[in-house]
Amino acid sequence: AVLLMALCSSFMLQTAYGAGECGKTPINTVALSLSPCIGAANNAKASVPPACCTQVKKVLKMPTCMCAVFLSPIAKQARINPAVAISI
Template identity: 55%
Template sequence: MASKMTTSFATLIVWLLASQVFFDLAGAAGECGKTPIQSAAANLSPCLAAGGNAMAKVPPTCCTKVNALIKTAPRCLCAVLLSPTAKQAGIKPGIAITIPKRCNIKNRPVGKKCGRYTVP
């Protein structure tokens, strides 16, 4: 009887620890805080053409959104540009990383690395 009780107690402890790890991971903030990268990428949809073509004019709405993202979560911009979602949308990271410069954003993270790319 004691052995069965000990096994049940050990199982309960393992379950509690595992569930705590699960809840910690589920509530963890990533590069974009608690915003999923797909949502952050969707927010930058005005930048689609400029992110795939270096000659495309960057729309003012794109510049506004990129500037806001750089101020609040600069790592998020890099995470979005390197995400599978962005690649599926036709974004080329080497071109997209130039958007802050093309928008004339003064406080952009010049010289910072974004994957294998450096912010101009």
């Protein structure tokens, strides 16, 4: 029960302060920051640029943010393949 209350409190605090899946940063902003990854996110055989690795490391600190980015309208417009992108 204590764990459940702690989780609920954490969720309520995030909601109260306007934090979403990516904290206070809009999902589209995070998605755009991953633009160096476009080639590698669409082609499993493409090399992954160092700039992509840097951004992915930042976003992976919040796994729910990465999921939200994969499901975002920007990712869909860019035709990102989540199965390939997750392998970066």
